[in-house]
Amino acid sequence: MEPPIADQRALLADVAELITGLATDPARLSTKPQLGADELRRRLDELNPERGRDGRQAIEWCVDLLMRGTVHTTNPGYYGLFNPAPAFMGIVADALTAAFNPQLAAWSHAPAANEIEAWLIRYVGRRLRLPSPVGGSFTTGGAEANATAVDLALTRVIPDVGNVGLARASAEPVIYASSESHLAWLKIAATSGIGRHNVRLIPVDAKLRLDPAALEAAINQDLAGGLRPLMVVATAGTTSAGALDPLAALAEIAAAHGCHYHVDAAWGGAAAFSDELRPILAGIELADSVTVDAHKWLSAPMGAGMFITRHPAALQETYRVTTAYMPHAIDETVDPYTSSIQWSRRFIGFKLFLTLLTEGREGIASQLERDTHLGALLRTVLAEDGWQLRNTTPLPLVCFADPDHADDMDYHQAIVDRVVSGGQAWISTTSVAGQPAIRACITNYRTTADDIQHLVAALRAARAQLEAAP
Ligand SMILES: *Cc1c(COP(=O)(O)O)cnc(C)c1O
Secondary structure (H helix, E strand, C coil): CCCCHHHHHHHHHHHHHHHHHHHHCHHHCCCCCCCCHHHHHHHHHHCCCCCCCCHHHHHHHHHHHHHHCCCCCCCCCECCCCCCCCCHHHHHHHHHHHHHCCCCCCHHHCHHHHHHHHHHHHHHHHHCCCCCCCEEEEECCHHHHHHHHHHHHHHHHCCCHHHHCHHHCCCCEEEEEECCCCCHHHHHHHHHCCCHHHEEEECECCCCCECHHHHHHHHHHHHHCCCEEEEEEEEECCCCCCCECCHHHHHHHHHHCCCEEEEECCCHHHHHHCCCCHHHHCCHHHCCEEEEECCCCCCCCCCCEEEEECCHHHHHHHCCCCCCCCCCCCCCCCCHHHCCCCCCCCCCCHHHHHHHHHHHHHHHHHHHHHHHHHHHHHHHHHHHCCCEECCCCCCCEEEEECHHHCCCHHHHHHHHHHHHHCCCCECEEEEECCEEEEEEECCCCCCCHHHHHHHHHHHHHHHHHHHHCC
């Protein structure tokens, strides 16, 4: 478990060489995995785990597998699902976290790490303009943060639910989110006991934003049917097309019906770090709780999400527990194990903290603004090339289609397959208002204007090939 110090140093030097080498030569990072399931399983079956082996050999074996068996989202041509190259200081923070291995479950075991995370949650809360006091926790990602929102909503809206259970509730609770929302809501509804059938996916308008009138109608229909509207979810930056729901209007409807109001800003919430972009989140300050992922547009290594709420006392009630064996609570501090889903807890916030300290908020903001300018550039160049733009959003996410094949998903998938097969770009298809589209999202700090031109050239070539040999 602990090789001689000289061996440790040599191994770490090798690893440092590898990590910095990846950064200087991103073309080695293919966006197309070369190893399939059969080959990966064959290699793993060949391993004999009975006897230990040399550390360097073990690392080389694993790195070879990772190099050839990964979609390298760190490639500047990865225009996918908000998996940017991780900030260097985030990588360093993750290594330091593993070395110190602070246990954040109880405040008293990791005072420094816990105060850093609490400070960061308050900092991001202030950037979102949430009123104090602000509480919350770091999570593995947006899905866990959204599950936390449902737990908190149940505690706030249904008296004593945490003690007596949902079966004793006077009415079935219902969650409302847009048809464009992240469908983790269905999983969360299933596991929370609310049930998938009690999630209403409300229609969107032409700009893919949740329609407030349709929400109002759905709530009234459920009230008439004897159900209990529990929570309204607004999405600030949808996953598929980057739409921003009308945050203030939805806050008003939620409040009028006594619903918990949650804003899922898993990727779009990063905009709060930029004074230029922050206005697109106007109304988020009215939220009862907010999800922001650090591992998406804030470039932290996975997994790092944040759950932020203006109801820290209710959050404490949600996860209330006492044990004989855990360290005693200390006055004026919060024990994360009694205010979040996790028990043993990693120092998740460190990767965002160290990045914030070194880049400064201004450095992070200029990266976000750069991406939005690249998004605008991509829109312009695509339109010049005859593509039809299918979404409008201030976020750097572009959905587009070939107007001559507007209804043809297979055609657009064929274009995407050709571009992706080159291994130096990753894009995908999606559906925008029921119509096929190609989707490209720019969240990687390595992506440049040249990369955007390369992508458009690859799309042009794919289209020409398909026209020639349909
Ligand atoms: C990515 C995403 C999620 C899920 O977050 P994970 O970090 O993948 O768990 C939830 N909501 C939205 C809007 C997202 O984009």
